[in-house]
Amino acid sequence: MSIEILMPALSPTMEEGKLAKWLVKEGDVVKSGDILAEIETDKATMEFEAVDEGKIGKLLVAEGTEGVKVNEPIATLLADGEPSLGTRPSAAPRDDETKAKPETKPRPAAKAEPAPVARHPEVPPQAAPKDEYPAGTEMVTMTVREALRDAMAEEMRRDDRVFLMGEEVAQYQGAYKVSQGLLEEFGARRVIDTPITEHGFTGLGVGAAFADLRPVVEFMTWNFAMQAIDQIINSAAKTRYMSGGQMHCPIVFRGPNGPAARVGAQHSQDYSSWYAHIPGIKVVAPYFAADAKGLLKAAIRDPNPVIFLENEICYGRSFPVPKLDDHIVPIGKARVIKPGKDVTLVAHSICVGLILEAAEALASEGIDAELIDLRTLRPLDTESVLASVRKTNRIVTVEQGWPICSIGSEIASVVALEAFDWLDAPPIKVTGKDVPMPYAANLEKLALPHVEDVVNAAKAVCYR
Amino acid sequence: MNEPSKVPETGVANAGSGSNTPALKQFYRDMLLIRRFEEKAGQLYGMGLIGGFCHLYIGQEAVVVGVQAAQKEGDQVITAYRDHGHMLACGMDPKNVMSELTGRASGYSKGKGGSMHMFSAEKKFYGGHGIVGAQVPLGTGLAFANKYRNNGQVSVTYFGDGAANQGQVYESFNMAELWKLPVVYVIENNQYAMGTAVDRASAETHFFKRGASFNIPGEQVDGMDVEAVHAAAAKALDWCRAGNGPIILEMKTYRYRGHSMSDPGKYRTRDEVQAVREKRDPIDHLGQRLLKDKLVTEDDLKAIDKDIRSIVNTAAEFATESPEPDPSELFTDVMA
Numbered sequence: 143m144s145i146e147i148l149m150p151a152l153s154p155t156m157e158e159g160k161l162a163k164w165l166v167k168e169g170d171v172v173k174s175g176d177i178l179a180e181i182e183t184d185k186a187t188m189e190f191e192a193v194d195e196g197k198i199g200k201l202l203v204a205e206g207t208e209g210v211k212v213n214e215p216i217a218t219l220l221a222d223g224e225p226s227l228g229t230r231p232s233a234a235p236r237d238d239e240t241k242a243k244p245e246t247k248p249r250p251a252a253k254a255e256p257a258p259v260a261r262h263p264e265v266p267p268q269a270a271p272k273d274e275y276p277a278g279t280e281m282v283t284m285t286v287r288e289a290l291r292d293a294m295a296e297e298m299r300r301d302d303r304v305f306l307m308g309e310e311v312a313q314y315q316g317a318y319k320v321s322q323g324l325l326e327e328f329g330a331r332r333v334i335d336t337p338i339t340e341h342g343f344t345g346l347g348v349g350a351a352f353a354d355l356r357p358v359v360e361f362m363t364w365n366f367a368m369q370a371i372d373q374i375i376n377s378a379a380k381t382r383y384m385s386g387g388q389m390h391c392p393i394v395f396r397g398p399n400g401p402a403a404r405v406g407a408q409h410s411q412d413y414s415s416w417y418a419h420i421p422g423i424k425v426v427a428p429y430f431a432a433d434a435k436g437l438l439k440a441a442i443r444d445p446n447p448v449i450f451l452e453n454e455i456c457y458g459r460s461f462p463v464p465k466l467d468d469h470i471v472p473i474g475k476a477r478v479i480k481p482g483k484d485v486t487l488v489a490h491s492i493c494v495g496l497i498l499e500a501a502e503a504l505a506s507e508g509i510d511a512e513l514i515d516l517r518t519l520r521p522l523d524t525e526s527v528l529a530s531v532r533k534t535n536r537i538v539t540v541e542q543g544w545p546i547c548s549i550g551s552e553i554a555s556v557v558a559l560e561a562f563d564w565l566d567a568p569p570i571k572v573t574g575k576d577v578p579m580p581y582a583a584n585l586e587k588l589a590l591p592h593v594e595d596v597v598n599a600a601k602a603v604c605y606r
Numbered sequence: 607m608n609e610p611s612k613v614p615e616t617g618v619a620n621a622g623s624g625s626n627t628p629a630l631k632q633f634y635r636d637m638l639l640i641r642r643f644e645e646k647a648g649q650l651y652g653m654g655l656i657g658g659f660c661h662l663y664i665g666q667e668a669v670v671v672g673v674q675a676a677q678k679e680g681d682q683v684i685t686a687y688r689d690h691g692h693m694l695a696c697g698m699d700p701k702n703v704m705s706e707l708t709g710r711a712s713g714y715s716k717g718k719g720g721s722m723h724m725f726s727a728e729k730k731f732y733g734g735h736g737i738v739g740a741q742v743p744l745g746t747g748l749a750f751a752n753k754y755r756n757n758g759q760v761s762v763t764y765f766g767d768g769a770a771n772q773g774q775v776y777e778s779f780n781m782a783e784l785w786k787l788p789v790v791y792v793i794e795n796n797q798y799a800m801g802t803a804v805d806r807a808s809a810e811t812h813f814f815k816r817g818a819s820f821n822i823p824g825e826q827v828d829g830m831d832v833e834a835v836h837a838a839a840a841k842a843l844d845w846c847r848a849g850n851g852p853i854i855l856e857m858k859t860y861r862y863r864g865h866s867m868s869d870p871g872k873y874r875t876r877d878e879v880q881a882v883r884e885k886r887d888p889i890d891h892l893g894q895r896l897l898k899d900k901l902v903t904e905d906d907l908k909a910i911d912k913d914i915r916s917i918v919n920t921a922a923e924f925a926t927e928s929p930e931p932d933p934s935e936l937f938t939d940v941m942a
Contacts, residue, residue: 305754331754336781337777337780337781337784339777339780339781341743341773341774341777342743342746342774342777342778342780342781343743343777343781344743345740345742345743345744345746345747345774345777345778346743346744346746346747346750346778346781347747348743348744348747349684349732349743349744349745349746349747349748349749349750349751349761350747350748350750350751350754351747352732352744352747352748353682353747353748353751353752354751355750355751355754372737372740373740373743373744373774376735376736376737376740377735377737377740377744381725381733382939382940382941382942383718383939383940384715384718384719384723384725384733384734385714385715385719385723385724385725385727385733385734385939386713386714386715386716386717386718386719386725386939387716387938387939388714388715388725388726388727389725389727389732389733390942421940422940422941424941444942445942446941446942
């Protein structure tokens with residue numbers, strides 16, 4: 143019988159990939175463990191092995207094809223016996239590769255996020271941050287990952303004191319490929335692979351910053367930075383104050399924050415409110431690639447310690463970025479990404495994607511939402527939030543973190559204290575659920591905020 | 607030495623036997639300044655003029671004085687919270703150190719740091735850190751910066767026998783040796799981590815061996831003998847400056863006072879403390895040697911003592927008469 147070999151998912155967040163190279167040809171006999179193809183994910187090039195024995199029938203996807211969806215058939219195998227998981231019986235013998243595009247079967251219930259693939263929601267032109275780049279600036283489309291890499295590369299070219307250190311940042315090109323190419327350009331003096339020793343290398347980075355270098359310390363994820371949080375708070379954040387302003391600590395701590403997909407409780411946590419609580423540091427959490435680039439460059443130049451919260455699922459999303467020699471986004475300024483009159487939706491990082499989608503759904507029901515991307519969590523741009531609430535009289539905050547002492551809690555408090563008379567409804571916080579992140583796909587989905595939660599909350603504050 | 611062959615015998619500075627008289631007299635004076643300063647700090651604490659935690663360095667003076675004298679301009683110093691002696695040894699002004707202890711605007715940190723958190727960018731003193739062991743990666747980072755800049759400077763990173771059991775110390779050792787960073791780890795083994803004797807807390811009480819699994823050489827030094835300390839430090843600093851990476855000096859020393867001012871000291875006997883004071887005191891020891899070798903007279907020592915007391919009394923007066931920080935200082939120096 144003929145069975146189909148399906149495009150595999152090779153990372154927790156992979157939705158599609160490039161079939162970089164076939165290592166077998168039609169008619170080859172393969173056995174379990176033979177390498178069939180090289181597949182490029184958003185993070186790395188991986189080898190894909192055969193599971194079943196048999197003879198390769200048709201190669202359904204030509205090598206070099208990009209955007210091949212997970213679970214799309216990529217070849218047929220003529221085999222005896224039952225097909226393994228990861229393959230499935232062919233519906234019919236395929237004689238013609240060019241016939242109708244094979245049906246793409248979604249991964250069964252495995253999505254932690256509604257469509258983590260890139261979306262390009264319509265952003266009204268009047269929402270473009272005119273103060274951040276001149277009108278008419280040429281825009282180039284790039285991923286958040288590339289934007290972050292370019293930001294570091296530009297700052298390293300500008301200032302020899304800037305260096306990158308962390309686990310797998312150099313030879314491996316970054317666990318999430320954010321530092322791709324930096325070792326080649328800047329060498330091992332400035333792009334430094336560390337041992338797995340977060341507490342140690344964080345303290346070492348802080349010491350180097352005391353000595354006036356400009357370290358960029360990458361955490362493979364912020365979950366691992368808990369090993370090092372003493373050095374971040376007690377050493378980096380407090381030393382300027384404790385020294386009466388004599389010492390400084392110009393350092394950036396960066397890496398992916400928040401849940402990825404299906405990695406369980408210890409690898410899925412949003413630290414936004416943890417760090418936003420601490421005086422002596424700045425906390426940045428961008429969504430768009432242009433902000434990721436401009437804010438990371440600003441963070442590297444900042445004389446204070448900066449916590450830079452990225453998001454693994456967003457790394458592969460593409461957005462326009464202004465083509466400028468030196469694109470800087472000031473830390474501490476939120477951005478109204480869509481004006482509206484009925485309700486204010488506030489988010490940062492990946493949840494900006496949620497409010498963009500929610501706004502589309504709300505528009506179809508006649509609710510005109512104003513969208514605010516906080517971008518920076520400390521100092522929090524409360525003026526922008528308050529100005530919006532005084533206009534719309536209603537507010538919903540959206541984040542993946544836990545509800546207690548969350549960013550939403552802080553915003554609700556500020557709004558209650560400063561704009562009480564303007565409110566027509568109590569603020570609503572849409573947050574992650576107050577539980578450690580479960581692994582099971584259905585439970586994980588329940589633990590996270592989704593577009594419909596935002597839509598429902600927005601309707602609730604509008605009494606609709 | 608756990609790996610004596612790795613450390614060159616050259617480069618011993620001018621201390622050791624046959625040291626020149628001015629250097630020894632200066633050692634005596636520097637140690638006495640720390641002793642008298644700390645005695646005065648203890649007194650002011652008792653009067654309620656110094657608050658919070660206050661950890662006195664009395665008994666350990668030979669360590670910082672010997673090491674500091676072997677350093678070169680630009681070498682950095684970092685330590686934990688028993689730091690008054692280190693600051694005085696670095697050349698920081700006793701008036702402004704004492705003012706920080708009393709929480710006054712004229713203190714090194716404008717009164718915002720206190721006893722445990724004091725710094726001098728000018729004197730390359732990087733604190734003054736209140737979290738046991740946290741200064742070890744920080745000091746290793748100072749060494750990283752030296753190597754990055756290839757400036758020939760060495761980071762002198764102090765920690766105690768208590769901190770020597772913190773995990774981040776070994777994370778630092780690993781990176782320091784891996785990257786051959788110029789750092790001298792000075793372990794001040796004063797026998798007690800707060801109230802816990804070393805053999806109750808440490809599986810290996812020979813702290814100079816603690817770098818063995820990272821191939822970091824170590825040496826045990828009589829930390830009550832300033833000349834021995836100076837000689838060992840000079841050798842260790844040369845080792846780092848020659849690009850050999852880190853080195854450990856275990857200073858066997860003793861603190862006479864409690865862990866902090868609120869320590870009742872029930873974990874050791876009065877006799878034990880008294881015996882060290884009488885037989886091993888670093889200042890008496892050097893004073894006796896200076897007299898025996900006729901390098902000074904009794905009158906010389908008395909003159910030094912009088913001068914030091916005057917400096918300390920001036921510092922105490924300054925520190926108690928200076929104003930507290932202006933309330934507006936509450937919100938300054940949080941961010942640049």
